[in-house]
Amino acid sequence: MTGFVIDVHDLCKSFGARKVIEGLSLQVAKGEICGFLGANGSGKTTTIRMLCGLLVPDSGSGNCLGFDILRDGPRIRREVGYMTQRFSYYEDLTVFENLDLVANIYEMADHQNAVRNIMDRMGLADRADQLAGQLSGGWKQRLALAACVLHQPRLLLLDEPTAGVDAKARREFWDLIHDMAGEGLTVLVSTHYMDEAERCKRIVYLASGRIVVQGSAEDVARDSGLVTFEGMGEDIDAVSRRLRHMPGVEAAAVFGRALRIGGMDRVKLEDAIHSVADAGLSWQEVEPRLEDVFIHMLGTKEGKA
Amino acid sequence: MNAFSLRRFLALLKKEWIQMRRDPMTLRLIIMMPLMQLLLFGYALNANPKNLPAGLLTVENSKYERTLVTALHNTGYYDIRRLTSEAQAEQGLADGKLLFVVDIPANFDRSVDRGESPSILIDADGTDPTAIGYAVGSLGGLSTALDHDLPPVRRAQPASPPFQFVVHTRYNPEQLTVLNIVPGLICVVLMMSTLMLTTLAITRERERGTMENLLAMPVRPVEVMLAKITPYIGVGYIQVVVILLVSTILFHLPVHGSLLLLLFVRGLVIASNLALGITFSTLAANQMQATQMAQFTLMPAMMLSGFFFPFLGMPLWAQWVGELLPTTHAMRIARGVLLKGNGLPAVLPDLWPIVLFTIVVVVVAVRFYRETLD
DSSP states (O other): OOSEEEEEEEEEEEETTEEEEEEEEEEEETTOEEEEEEOTTSSHHHHHHHHTTSSOOSEEEEEETTEETTTOHHHHHHHEEEEOSSOOSOTTSBHHHHHHHHHHHTTOTTHHHHHHHHHHHHTOGGGTTSBGGGSOHHHHHHHHHHHHHTTOOSEEEEESTTTTOOHHHHHHHHHHHHHHHHTTOEEEEEOSOHHHHHTSSEEEEEETTEEEEEEOHHHHHHHTOOEEEEEESSOHHHHHHHHHTSTTOOEEEEETTEEEEEESOHHHHHHHHHHTGGGOOEEEEEOOOHHHHHHHHHHTGGGTO | OOSOOHHHHHHHHHHHHHHHHTOHHHHHHHHHHHHHHHHIIIIIOOSSOOSEEEEEEOSSOOHHHHHHHHHHHHTSSEEEEEOSOHHHHHHHHHHTSOSEEEEOOTTHHHHHHHTOOOOOEEEEOTTSHHHHHHHHHHGGGGTTTTGGGSOHHHHHSOOOOSOOOOOOOOSOHHHHHHHHHHHHHHHHHHIIIIIHHHHHHHHHHHHHTHHHHHHHSSOOHHHHHHHHHHHHHHHHHHHHHHHHHHHHHHHOOOOOSOHHHHHHHHHHHHHHHHHHHHHHHHHOSSHHHHHHHHHHHHHHHHHHTTSSSOGGGSOHHHHHHHHHSHHHHHHHHHHIIIIIOOOHHHHHHHHHHHHHHHHHHHHHHHHHOOSSOO
């Protein structure tokens, strides 16, 4: 035992000729909330599926909850709660019936009570008899979370759990996850939302099947070496268009009344700002945000720079 | 993880049962399908059509000719009307308004009397051979139609107007077709519905995305499959009962053998179909493929099982293929028990192939049920 809940090395996985994961190593400590980030198709879902034994890696090795991921798939599954990207409970069953099914599949003792407790905790009690297919996106998400923590797993694997859910529901969802992590549950969660990434203790950025960056949100932003300036003034849309194609400007985006530009080369950035001095914007250097960092990594050939 | 958990199985069974109950349209179709097929096969689809439109071309209105026309009419197959010209005959055949044109040559009576054996030309519309088959066959029985009218000299010789066709079947074939078809229909309808329904079962889970979740939970393949099969055994029995009831009431189907034995055998047949359906379901990537696979088996099963064509009339290789199909044996058992009153010893030779088939198919299904998403 390494002390890590997830401890895998050099995982590779191909589908046909397409290499999806190329030498991925990942360690996640107990009670940690680990954010899994990366562009669409970067291998997040495949990694999560390999961790719970739904896919067998072509090469590499590792443990999940102390079980070998190559051999002990069924045992890992008993202890893991896996929430799929797409809602995967039965839409023609009610909330209660879905949870009851899951409780029985895990052969839980006193499953009636367990189901009732989880429904109370997730606020699903009022909707117990509603068909899952008639729930709104946020409630479906809750049902799915309830179903995958029902059997009291030691590790939660959440694959984009909040995609398409409104801000309030997302906030509440994350509060629940933090509560559970506080109780010792380890969580690996993939997401595209930066505010969610910032709520993770550690983030892991995946590109082309490799981990490119990892660390806390602040560390990742600081260590990126990215320089960002913010300009305020009139007509920032026009300035943004002019700046976007200048050398050294990797990203230029308007946020309300502010224009943010970023790049790795400070000198070139400052030159670019000088060249648009006629627009009369007031500039100042700002801390790069996580989002700037990711846009930068996405822009530089999937972060291989 | 234990190999089989009754609790998990029952939980999955309950889920299947709820899902089936919440889909009343499918349930209604399940009951209506055998009824519709039974009525279609019993009433609408007739392999022995009668009163087919026939035109008569003739020069004079002679004695022998009148006798022949009456004889043709009496077969029940020909609805004869007189034509005025050859052009009209051609037009009628081309339009499909006439299936036959009977052309009686000039001086027909005299030629017959002289023993010249004149030819009566019958133009038949061959586009649908089954439609005219029986009618053409009936011509063979008409060779003696003129015998009574022939002059004594001719009677002594084996006078034969040149109709050389198959002997006309004498009993009422229509009645027999229905009785022969109902036992077969029980098998075919069962196969259509149960195979189709289960074929979709696992692919549906896959397409709706619920399979990934099912796989991520500790369930055994055997539990998933049994839970999917069991409700449909009940559905299959409902269909059998509907078919038997309706056939008895509408077609006076005799039940000579033991109904209990029949129902027992049906259970095995249903199980074999369901097992096959589940196997397709695990092999197919999507519902479309699964449906195609089911169609792919339904056709040979209907053609080679002795449902449409007499089994012994098929070439040897086709018989061999037919012997492999559970439907073939199921049909023999159904006919034997219902029409001949066969008991258990008599159906045993057809029983074990069904059981063997089921076991083989279940083994394949369990082997190919993927516990991972690979």
